[in-house]
Amino acid sequence: MEIRDLPKKDFPPLLNEINDPPKSLRIIGELPKTEKYLAVVGSRKYSEYGKAVCEKLIEGLRGYPITIVSGLALGIDSIGHKAAIKAGLPTIAIPGSGLSPKVLYPSSHQNLAKEIVENGGCLLSEFEDNTPGYPSNFPQRNRIIAGMSHTTLVIEAELKSGTLITSKYAIEYNRDVFTVPNSIFSKTSEGPHMLLRLGATPITQSSDIVTALGLTPHENLFEKRDYKDCSSDEHEVINLLYEPMSRDEIIQKLGKPVYVTQTILATMEIKGIIEEVLGEIHLK
Numbered sequence: 567m568e569i570r571d572l573p574k575k576d577f578p579p580l581l582n583e584i585n586d587p588p589k590s591l592r593i594i595g596e597l598p599k600t601e602k603y604l605a606v607v608g609s610r611k612y613s614e615y616g617k618a619v620c621e622k623l624i625e626g627l628r629g630y631p632i633t634i635v636s637g638l639a640l641g642i643d644s645i646g647h648k649a650a651i652k653a654g655l656p657t658i659a660i661p662g663s664g665l666s667p668k669v670l671y672p673s674s675h676q677n678l679a680k681e682i683v684e685n686g687g688c689l690l691s692e693f694e695d696n697t698p699g700y701p702s703n704f705p706q707r708n709r710i711i712a713g714m715s716h717t718t719l720v721i722e723a724e725l726k727s728g729t730l731i732t733s734k735y736a737i738e739y740n741r742d743v744f745t746v747p748n749s750i751f752s753k754t755s756e757g758p759h760m761l762l763r764l765g766a767t768p769i770t771q772s773s774d775i776v777t778a779l780g781l782t783p784h785e786n787l788f789e790k791r792d793y794k795d796c797s798s799d800e801h802e803v804i805n806l807l808y809e810p811m812s813r814d815e816i817i818q819k820l821g822k823p824v825y826v827t828q829t830i831l832a833t834m835e836i837k838g839i840i841e842e843v844l845g846e847i848h849l850k
Contacts, residue, residue, distance in 0.1 A: 567594045567683055569665045569695055578603060578714035584739050588692035588710060592665050594679075595688030598656035601631035602779045605711050605736070607729045608642025608721035609754045614843045615810060616722040616754065617645055619746050623719075624649035626772025630781055633658060633687070635715050637707065638675050642721045642729075647682055657687040658714075662707045663699035665691050671699030705731050712736040717779060719769065720745040723757030730757050733766075742778065744769045747809050749846055793839070799830045800839065810846035 572593040580603070581587050606624065608616060620642055624634060634650035636643040638659035650657035659682050663671035670679060670689075679689055692710065693703060708728060712718055712735035720743065723729035733743050743766040748755035762768055767778055776783045793804055799822075806819055817827045831847065834840045841850050 567667075567680065567689075569594055572597065572690070580716065580739075580741075581710065581714040584709070584713040586709065587713065590692060592691050592693075592695060593688055594665055595683035596686065597688055597690075598633045598658065598686060600633045600656060602717075602781065603633050603635050603658070603715040604775065604779070605635045605715035605718040605732065606642070606646035606721065607636060607711065607718065607723075607732050608646075609723050609727060609729060609757075610639060610641035611724075611754060612641045612645065612722055613748075613752060613754060615748065615752075615846060615848070616642060616746075618843060620645045620721050621649045621652075623746075623769065623772050623775065624655070625653050627655060627775065628653040629784065630655075630776060632779070632781075635660065635711055637661065637704075637711060637728075638670075638672070638679065638689075639728075640672060640674075644675060644678060646721075647678060650687075651681055651685045656685070657682055659687070659689050660707050660711050661689065661691060661699065662703040663691065664693045664695040664697035665689050666695040669696055669698045704728050708732040709735045712741060713739055715741065717742040717744055717775075719775065720758055720761060720766070722746075722748065722752075722754035724753050725756045725760065727757060730761075733757075733761060737764075742767060744775065744778065746770070749810050796839065797830075799826075800834055803830060803834060803840070804849065807840070807847065807849050810843075810848040812845055813842070813847060816847060 572591040634657040636646045638661040647657045663669050708731045718736040745758040745761045745766045773783050
């Protein structure tokens with residue numbers, strides 16, 4: 567894959583607005599010319615819930631003029647890139663290294679990098695081509711992810727993480743920050759819940775992203791699920807599941823006999839209304 571200079575006139579427009587833009591950028595592939603850039607970042611130690619949320623939200627953006635921007639890292643970053651490709655969206659990877667195959671970080675994502683380029687996306691870096699992925703590089707590249715994007719979406723993050731550094735840059739650059747609520751018992755929920763307290767926009771469905779980006783949702787694509795055919799017992803469970811909850815919590819909160827609640831939950835799973843992931847039940 568050919569590495570070349572990206573002329574300054576072709577830099578993503580928002581990148582020229584930040585107070586510390588890169589002096590130069592190297593590129594492999596072509597910079598997508600879409601209306602909106604959405605940064606999708608999160609923990610390397612993602613949960614199955616985080617993976618499912620990332621994939622579902624990005625799949626719901628299919629057909630919109632949105633490019634997914636992330637850091638090629640292990641975890642949510644790579645899940646975001648793969649979900650974008652699957653949804654037919656261009657994606658931009660900004661690694662914390664140079665772009666030479668000898669140093670591209672992480673080396674396990676060489677094939678993913680190739681897929682990104684083959685599907686209309688690109689790799690970008692301000693580092694010299696043979697610069698390894700030094701730890702000090704990552705906060706530096708995070709400012710580019712935040713700086714070129716209209717909005718940053720945080721899926722999962724611990725309180726001390728590179729993901730929150732990216733969201734911090736987004737706030738400094740006066741960009742919107744979105745985040746996904748999660749279980750209060752998960753360490754990777756601490757970052758998103760802190761961002762919510764600071765005023766981040768909670769995201770529970772793809773239409774939230776579309777409208778917050780100032781785009782018009784396609785008709786019928788992002789309507790909330792219609793639960794009008796559910797029983798009153800099922801509605802009680804639905805009203806509880808504003809965030810994922812364990813089976814025991816649901817049994818306790820409903821206050822019904824255990825066998826009754828278990829029957830309700832089993833019926834809802836068969837009907838495809840709920841699913842259980844890593845011991846937590848959430849709406850599908």
